[in-house]
Amino acid sequence: MGFLDKARAQIDTPQNRERLLKLRGSVADAVAKNEAKIGEGLDKAAAAADKRTKGKYQGRIAQGVAGAKKGVSYLGRRPDGGTSTSSTAKDR
Numbered sequence: 678m679g680f681l682d683k684a685r686a687q688i689d690t691p692q693n694r695e696r697l698l699k700l701r702g703s704v705a706d707a708v709a710k711n712e713a714k715i716g717e718g719l720d721k722a723a724a725a726a727d728k729r730t731k732g733k734y735q736g737r738i739a740q741g742v743a744g745a746k747k748g749v750s751y752l753g754r755r756p757d758g759g760t761s762t763s764s765t766a767k768d769r
Contacts (some may be wrong), residue, residue: 685707702755709753 678686680696723742727735 705753708749709755712749712753715749716746719749729736 719742723738727739728740
């Protein structure tokens with residue numbers, strides 16, 4: 678058993694898993710509430726990058742923004758499979 682295996686065994690406990698699920702839910706709620714603002718920020722950053730590169734990397738920038746938005750959408754999902762932010766009152 679190596680060093681990382683021992684460390685993982687110490688960290689990987691049911692209590693820590695529960696804490697991480699609660700944290701994941703909190704992050705999902707925050708992202709879900711602000712997904713539009715995050716998307717706008719990504720669009721603004723893409724426009725600035727496109728302007729600085731004078732359109733040379735427009736396709737790559739658009740591809741990166743699409744991937745980032747997909748990731749934000751993924752983060753906005755609750756670990757229990759829901760997307761509603763109203764379920765957080767019972768979680769807290």
